[in-house]
Amino acid sequence: MAQKQDDKPPEKQPRDKGKGVSLSLMARLWRGYMVCYWPQLAAAVLFMVTLAAAEAMFPVIIEWVFASFDTGRQATADGGRSFMDYIPLEPTPRNVMIWGPVLLLTAGCLNAASQYLYSLSTNAAAIGVLRDLQKAMFGNFLNYDYAQTREDGSGQLVSRFTNDTTTLRESLTRVPNAIRDIFRLLVLLTMMALYDWVLFLIVALIYPTIGLPVTWIGKRLRKYAGGVQNQIGDMTGQLAESMRGARMVKTYNLEDYEKSRADASFEERHALLFKFVQMRAANDPMIMVVGAIAVAAVIGTAAWRFSTGDLTGEQLIAFVVILTLLSQPARSIGTLNAVLQEGLAALERIFWVIDRKPEITDAADAKELVLNGGGTGASIEFADVRFAYPGGEAAIDDLSLTVPAGQMVALVGESGAGKSTIFNLLPRLYDTASGTITIDGQDLRGLTLKSLRDHIALVSQEAILFDDSVEANIRFGNWAASEEKVIAAAKAAAADEFIRALPSGYQTRVGDAGNNLSGGQRQRIALARAFLKDAPILLLDEATSALDAESERKVQEALARLTEGRTTIAIAHRLSTVRDADLICVMDRGQIVEQGTHEELLTRGGIYSRLAALQFRED
Template identity: 40%
Template sequence: MADVDQRRPTARRLRPLRDLLPYVAPYGRRIVVALLLLLLAASATLTLPYAVKLLVDGGLAQPAGSGLGERMQAIREHFLLLFAVAVVLGLATAARFYMVSWIGERVTTDLRQAVYAHVLRQSPQFFETLKTGEVLSRLTTDTTVIHSAVGSSISMGLRSIVLFAGGLTMLVTTTPRLMLTVAGIIVLFVLPAALIGRRVRKLSRASQDRIADTSGIAGEILNAIPIVQSYTQEQAEAVRFSAANEKAFATSIRRTGTRSAFTAFVIIGVFGSLLYGLYGGVQAVLVGELSAGQLSQTALYVMVVAGSVAVLAEVWGDLLRASGATERLMELLDSRSPIDEPPLPVILPAPAGGLRVVFDKVRFAYPARPEQAVLQGLELTIDTGQTVALVGPSGAGKTTVFQLLQRFYEVSEGAILIDGIDLRDARLAELRARIAVVPQEAVIFSGSIADNIRYGRPGASDQETRAAAAAAFVDEFVQRLPEGYATFVGERGVRLSGGQRQRIAIARAILKDAPLLLLDEATSSLDAESERVVQAALEAAMSGRTTIVIAHRLATVQRADRIVVLDHGQLIDAGTHLQLVERGGLYARLAALQFGL
């Protein structure tokens, strides 16, 4: 990939920037205004050397016979002209800066939103290979680089191109013989500069990748601080982060060094060429071929052109870096979730007391391990309003059943039907709106307790929220908190105990009031007293809806209408607790080991 990148022509190295056009296009009018202001500012800049020429030749270089008053009047007029040009330059530059900065901020905001919204729609498979920290790095670091390019670098580049072209045109017009020679010398620097620029872009992409690596490590470890500290791995993790950080630093320094060499090469080459032309202009004044004003004009235009080249060298490096950042962001936007919306979705029937769920010869293997089937021809029917417990050893496929029901993954063979409709034929939002989930590890968001419960149904009233909280035994501990339901729980609910977090997750599912309830050992983090109360609340929540429970604890299993025993992705037995114990199969052995029977 790197070799291909090295052979790319200049235009192709900046090609990823074209992907930003859909985000820039909506602000076409502001861009036109910014370009007009840019042209006005550049024109004022190019007018200054000519105004200085008029000052020198029309004021300072007046014939000796001219009166002092007449000369002072001429000088005053020329200074007023210079001031007028400066006012135009200042106002146009300030207005251009504001307009371009606004465009840069707006485009970056839109792009960040588009990438984030797109990532949220990806299936869990997407995050099997891409770390969350890397996604965050692309959302922050890469968009910052693009903001710098869109908000200033492109504008400065266009302005410098106008100044360079205008200044060089004026130089060729005023001293054609010398400046044509200078232009020929400048061309000699183009090829080496292009080669160095190619190296800059390659290192810019590598630098962004290394920064993303450090973000990935930091995000993973900071989300697992208790485990890291429990196993006293702080120093080891600091060393691991340091190694990645040093790699990022080394890559960044190589990029900076190459970019510095590129800048120095361009500035020295072009400035030297222009100084050669200016030297020729001085000789022309000495022999009477140029006036002092023309020489002053030539010197200022040389400064304008040289300054433009210096800016262009910097801008080129920024654009190469922005091109790499854009390429990384577009990789995210171009990723497509394997879970597609159906082209002609089937409307799911209105739920009436639960859903009927059928697994019809379902075979499934995770994409990361396609040769290892987790479910092997699973056939299972769960009737409307029934409570079914899934039991089996680790790796039997219990959690996979939950993930397939929510269509986080596609089945490899067979079909899953809800009320007779294949999941793949229903809209994802409509399907998932009919499912409430309580995971084994409760997910709590930063915010208040009420906010977390309302996550199940954002439009719920305070009364409905508190009713769900009371049913899940949340009200008991909230009453002891000074701020009640407005209590801030911290990131991932760090201010709450495990049992409190689990009860909030249960309240969230109760508030959603979905016809299909998925419980992944929902009472595993509760003490005996809380479990009894929450179990009663869950039984009330199960009433009138279909419930599937991944169960290990006896209290949960005994209350199920039917227990389904899975092993190696196959249904090997089903029945009530007493029936399965009497048969003496796998369930009886699990019950003896786990429940002490």
């Protein structure tokens, strides 16, 4: 079941700590990602100025048009100034009939072109920044410890790559738009002040009151936005679980159970979204009310100014046009805070992924793993090793084991005995709590992770394939291998024959998680990958469990050749697969309770003897 976000450690949930954190986030976004898109941003500034100029032309043209209807007008009223004098045409009905449509169409086309090019420039920068953030997120994610990837859950991580970046994209688009709208607002307010300073003061006093409720709403929107984004991650993980486990759901008639889980997630999401929508829905109406108050005050005052001769009719109309043009940028700036808070919540989560540091890293003086040579694998020694998974009991408890170079050691025992944990500790997917693990006398903690893992090949019981070609999935073992070696590895894994029978042979895509192939086919491709890597240390986790009898026989023969001269540790549930191992270790509760050869353990009458009696039906 997907883990609830509230159950996770506090450090996994980024929290807003005030305006300082918000400014720090925005400054980091600018320095680290946006500044490299300065050509697009510079072009956006140019188009922003052009747009403001085109918009400012409308009230001037309207004033000029209406002036033609007043033949006895004064050039300028006592209370303000006129901008139509900048039009080198007398405001006569004939000139307005000919040139009025031309001027309006010119201003409209210039406005439209500027808006289009401005939007293109800002969006190009925004999607470029998102791409760079996603690259940085995934690049750092690949450095995570195995434990960190399991702890976070795929749903939460996928949500950061998809939902959070989508939310941030809207904010990145709106912030430049807000700068544009602020510039438009300044231009229009300047014209308004020059037309009539009294009306300007009324607007200037009323509109700033929008900021008080908008700020209050914005704080709550950011809180709700973070909750919505976190819940998306939980829901994504749960849905992915249901889809991956479709076979079990159908077989065990778990449809009602899965539906109840999904319904609970959908209800939780509905509740969070409704709170979020409530707050966001209040934003625009509040701005609209304040805007209506401003218009009402302007109309009343304008009528009074007109009656006293301080304002001409055409100036009043031009002023109303400016006021109408003000509403769009004012509303945009007012709603910016809501979008910005959502974006900052998403940005916190994105930077958390980028900033998170792995706990298992190379030591400052780490060295390359160097084997003793001779082509006989490597000796491995576990000395008093203890390990426990977070929040659990000891999975390995004071375990000591020596695996001589070139020999095969089999681990058997019930599930939970600690067999897989040994496989996790050897390539340092986890670090021991105490004790040491050495390869040819070299402590794993003193080795570089790359050199350590280059010497280990793992074939797990669950074959992991990526949605790529068969050849690519085999080449993961060695990208530099020739085509002949790839085919040889496939033949060694008894896979060549069925691969050639696929629609496109080695270039056939295996599908999501290899779903285009059978379980046995997936396992043999994973085996071919291990053959191709040709590592001196092999970790085999029931590597032949998914094969039919004929394929198992072929693979067992190939494994016998492959393990010769190499150090192999094998987990076995079917004892028939390891009866020829050099040493068999029986594990129970994280300890080795019996060890010896197959024949030796049978004669002791212990756990192994009882397991063998059940599997081989021996007395």
